[in-house]
Amino acid sequence: MVGTPFTPPPATQRSRVLPALVLLTGLAITAASWISVRQVLHREDKVRFERLKERIIDTADDRFRAPHQALHGARALVQATGTISSGRWASYVASVAPFLDHHVVGIGYAQRVPRSEIDAFDARIRESRPAFRAERNGENDELFVVTHIEPMTRNAAALGRDIGSGTTRRAAALEAMRTGAPIISRRINVIDGEGTVPGCLLFLPVYRNGAAVSTESERSQALVGWVYAALRIDALLEAVGRATDGLLDFEVYDGDKAYASTQLFDSDGSQRLDDAAWFSGRVHAAAFFDSFARPVFGRDWLFRVRTGPAFDQQSNAARAWLVFAAGTVLSLLGAGFTRTLVECKR
Secondary structure (H helix, E strand, C coil), X not given: CCCCCCCCCCHHHHHHHXXXXXXXXXXXHHHHHHHHHHHHHHHHHHHHHHHHHHHHHHHHHHHHHHHHHHHHHHHHHHHHHCCCCHHHHHHHHHHHHHHCCCCEEEEEEEEEEEHHHHHHHHHHHHCCCCCCCCCCCCCCCEEEEEEEEECHHHHHHXXXXXXCCCHHHHHHHHHHHHHCCCEECCCEXXXXXXXXXXXXXXXXXXXXXXXXXXXXXXXXXXXXEEEEEEEEHHHHHHHHHHCCCXXXXXXXEEECCCCHHHEEEECCCXXXXXXXXXXXXXXXXXXXXXXXXXXXXXXXXXXEEEECHHHHHCCCHHHHHHHHHHHHHHHHHHHHHHHHHHHHCC
């Protein structure tokens, strides 16, 4: 049986098929290139986001380092001298002040005083400082009276206060006593000049010099007071936000859940609480976002971090679309050139 000889398609058919094949092939290559480039650039943006996120964590840690170190020096001073004059305390705080940022409102010392001894304690302090008056509010058996605080210009109203009269501050102070570790309080209002601002207190326990403190019971028996730092949360975390050059938005919460009552800071003031609204932005869709808890002196703070408009303006995503656009244009030009060649041979 003799086979049918191959007959090439007519020129008119070739003029339609070949340009279409060139166009489809070019578009397929363009799509594959676009996907590949987009994935690479997305990974680059993701790495940039992770680095900025790490910068937030590192900066937050740095903001706590100076007051933490200052408290250890203050505790050593109290333990070495037993009783410390207000002048010597002022000299110490002045010596460490250059290393403290504006978010540190003051460095203080609160002495543990049985309520039954508060009158005698008050009279003893007034021998050298006639204006001193110890607060006596509440019914607790022990008072935690602030006997030293500097700088006085920002903290005069705190002198003589019983920082153990409130449940939040008292709980943090007692936890520091039990553990021997620095403990930060929940959000409270701290004195700053003539008014108060949202903040927290960082406590470090002071034990009798040479006393045994290996167990919780021994630490409780040996405690004489606390050195503490009063911190402004807004000033502390605003500096953290500046570390990202405005490329990230973030919120911070006291605890591992996001509630309005536990919010410590909101970089853009959006007050978006539900995750879907915050991570999508509703106004600006976040390219990347993350939510993670960080231990902060005995507590967990929840950080929610997302990219802002400034990040996307510097994003690599546009470069992938340039590849797609260039590939599409070249595919159309190739198809048109092929059609011209085919028609010239007719």
